[in-house]
Amino acid sequence: MEPSLASYLALSGILFTIGAVGVIFKRNAIGMFMCIELMLNSVNLTFVAFSRYYADTTGQLFVFMVMAVAACEAAVGLGIIIAFFRNRISVDVDDASLLKN
């Protein structure tokens, strides 16, 4: 007896919720970045679960694409964080207020 598709979807939804709430609660730019990675991973779990229960490889292929996007995001996002730290000596997102007013 395998766990049903619904239980995988529920796990994925719970992980996505934790990630989305974390993005709002965290003030640290690196913490927010990690929460976004968690949300991407929960979507990957959905892809793989559907790919298993409908016996279709396409889902796993798109997991690969999502991972490539996440790698790009890591490279550019961490570059932005380093540039921001150099200008403000902090990675607190509340300090990113140059465009305010």
Next chain:
Amino acid sequence: MASDVLFYIFAGFAIMCAVSMVYHKNPLYSAISLVGVFIALSCLYVTLAAPFIAVVQILIYAGAIMVLVVFVIMLLNLDEDRRENRLGYLYAVGGGLGLILLAQTFFIFYAVMRAPQQAVNTAETAGKTLSIGQAMYTEYLLPVEIVGVMLLMAIIGGVVMSRRLNQEQIETVVEAEMNLRNQQEEKDDFRIAF
């Protein structure tokens, strides 16, 4: 039965690690908890008959991306997250968003549970590395090439973003910033005098 038990073990581990990631204020503890989530998800991919994705998950996420994140944390020498002077209403927004998403999750859970179960066609080829590679280089060739171009753009973008400015450029930026702040102070003085 055995896969049921495995599912509950790894699902519980993933959720615990995710909560600990959001809870910890020290970014390094968060990063290590996130590695725990990635490993639990990789084990779930194995139970879902996707060994290729499981290996790639460990290699790319736990291996490459998290090493980059931990490297940046070490490089910037971050202290613990400060918690004062935070906009209070954001906690309410976050809680509300969390409740809505959880409600949606349970709705999806019951909707899928009640739906007529499709007969699971356990084709042996689905999920094998060979079939993924064949699909990648025949049917989905264009998306794979677009991903390659995107990776190149990300490399260039990362270099441009983290490049150090030369002395003249730094002076220009600092001067502009100081002018802006002076103007702001004058405006504030004007408001007070008014």
